[in-house]
Amino acid sequence: MPCEHPTPHSTLAARVNTLGQSLLRHHGERVHKLAIHAGFTCPNRDGTKGRGGCTFCNNFSFSPHARRDPNVAGQIEAGRRVLAKRTGARLFIAYFQAYTNTYGDVDRLRRLYEEALAQPGVIGLSVGTRPDCVPDAVLDLLAEYRDRGCEVWLELGLQSAFDKTLARVNRGHGFAEYRDAVARARARGLPLCTHLIVGLPGEAPRDSLASLERVLELGVDGLKIHPLHVVKHTLLAHQWRRGEYRPLALEEYVETVVEMVRRTPAEVVYHRLTGTASADILLAPRWCSRKWRVLNAITKRLEALDARQGDQAEPPKARVANAC
């Protein structure tokens, strides 16, 4: 049985620029993210952009412990108490995670974000959303918080840079919307974290590498990678049962992620290198429920190759020259 003890932060962080270490450097102590469910829905579910959502989305799988209470202050207080007791944590980022956290009028967003920022110990916001749901007014609002000195991250779910794949999983947007959102976020100097999924239907590891390359060409400050989970009550689950989708093996995932990390410039912050789904809804691949096993395997592979983030990255000029 392989070792599943947590990878010491220092071991992984010696080779990868992790969010934990990056925040520790900037704030002088550990900063913890508190996941919030603020009662948003998603335009790809309510008919505005599409219906049924992405073929892999059972939103519960991404935030199984998020509380349904839309009382942001209450959720933060509850999460803060648990973390403070367990780790002595004092500083937090309010992570608006579930569904599309910019999907609302700007006054409502302001109320929710400011409620979060007003809680003791909260030093910033991380806002997860879709690339086609970030109007200028929302970016201006986030830039306002950044200008006040808050830690702010805009997290854009791209998943793949290939329109064919995005259509296949019913994302309801293409790469063009991502390009547009990135340009407007970067014009405001907003820190941007892009989410990519490895193992999407019809994609090979080289496609994940190509998606990464296109993301790097446009400019990005953070990356979040996870394997595609097949979870209950999704179209992907039906496709998997019918044999139309084959999940990745752990070894394939580890090789792909290691290659992605090596091609990523050292200054880009890795927010996540894998993702978990709760055991009661996860169908496949089973290995992705064991987060530490995956992180240990990534760390060991990097060590075996004596590899680290950025050691195969193109110099910035070459990346710009290749951009179309």
Ligand code: SF4
């Ligand atoms: S955009 Fe996000 S919340 Fe909406 S259906 Fe897709 S994965 Fe689910």
